[in-house]
Amino acid sequence: MCIAFVLLLGFGFGCEIHEGFxxxxxxxxxxxxxxxxxxxxxxxxxxxxxxxxxxGAGLLWGIANALSRYLASRR
Structure with missing residues (x-):
């Protein structure tokens, strides 16, 4: 969202935006x-x-999901 806002201000309104000040x-x-x-x-x-x-959060969720499915299939 920030990228779209910065592009709109830069190209649409001619604002100069950089990380210096x-x-x-x-x-x-x-x-x-x-x-x-x-x-x-x-x-x-x-x-x-x-x-x-x-x-990292996505990987942890994937591991937890795979582990829970594995444990559920063993029952």
Missing amino acids: ANPCVVLGQDVGETAYTAGVLAAWGPLIFGPVSL
Whole structure:
């Protein structure tokens, strides 16, 4: 979601968004520069942080599911 928001602001409204600092970004009369900066950081670094966590949780769920199915079939 953050990636889509950053792309919309960057290409649709011509805002400059990068990880260094917040730039002014006026959309419909409101400055959303800080929000754009935060979304940009989350869009860039979010997959690196949350990707391994999601992958690990998915693997644990898969192992638990396979184990429960195996134990249920033994009964």
